[in-house]
Amino acid sequence: MENTEKKRGITVGIFIFIGIAIFLLGVFTLGGQKKTFVKTFELSVVFDDIQGLKSGNNVWFSGVKIGTIKKIQFYGTSQVQVILNIDESAHQYIHKDAKASISSDGLIGNKIVVIDGGSLKYPFVEDGDELQVNKTLSTDDIMKTLQTNNKNLVEITGDFKVLARSLVEGKGTVGALLTDDQIAHNFKAIVANLNATTQSANNMAMELNKFSNKLNNSEGFVSKVLEDTVMFRKLESSVEEFQSMAKSASAATENLNKATAQLNNSNNAIGVLLNDEEAAQQLKSVMGNLETSTQKLDENMKALQSNFLFRGYFKKKAKEEKSK
Known part of the structure; x- marks a missing residue:
């Protein structure tokens, strides 16, 4: 009976010792982690x-x-x-x-404080x-930025999806170019015309280059005019004469x-004759009277020549004119 009690006491003592050892070990372990000692x-x-930082x-x-x-x-x-x-x-590393x-x-761990030296x-x-x-920027700020970027990327992807669908369905100018054969042919024709125009422009540039070379030729007319002072002075004199x-x-x-x-002005004689009908009629009447008077004067002169009183005078006058 006594032996059994001794064994029980020894067993309880052993368990108590082991428990105390485990307790001390846990205390030192936790203290080491918490830097207690x-x-x-x-x-x-x-x-x-x-x-969200916390103590510990x-x-x-x-x-x-x-x-x-x-x-x-x-x-x-x-x-x-x-x-x-x-x-x-x-201590010796932190300034x-x-x-x-x-x-x-x-990414999803506990919050910590990070120190640089x-x-x-x-x-x-x-x-x-x-x-x-x-x-x-903190990790949270970076995550917020990534979330914003992801949201923007989703919106851009959605817009691109709508755009791609519109292109496939032939909507808009680009969609029509991709799906309508006639528009595609017309576009090719436009490109061909642009190429032809570009070629024509290149040819014109070459011709202008040739013409410029001819102008720069020392044997050409323009070069002689520019370099020959005598010809230039003659040309200048001709220009002055033309001026x-x-x-x-x-x-x-x-x-x-x-x-x-003046002819159109009715304040002078010619203007009156050209512009005043009444004056023109009067002038015609005067001319008619003069013509009539001239005829009568001619008849009177003939009658006067036949008169015996003046016949000698007219014969003498005719002889003088004949002798002259």
């Missing part, structure tokens, strides 16, 4: 948005876990201050110009220092216009 120092960061989340530096988030509290009016517990072993940002442990010209951080915030003739012709034309204007 490691010397640390504190840093703080003030964020506008902590994006990890702090990373160059891909290595160097601490945990100790405390999160409001700061100012709308900001949040995050207190970091950093291992003393990382005062180091910056902190919020990231994720993988800063530059060597600055001293190392001290316990209680505040780090600046790195303004680079003088043109001025004379212009003056003659002006005088003729003035004379024509």
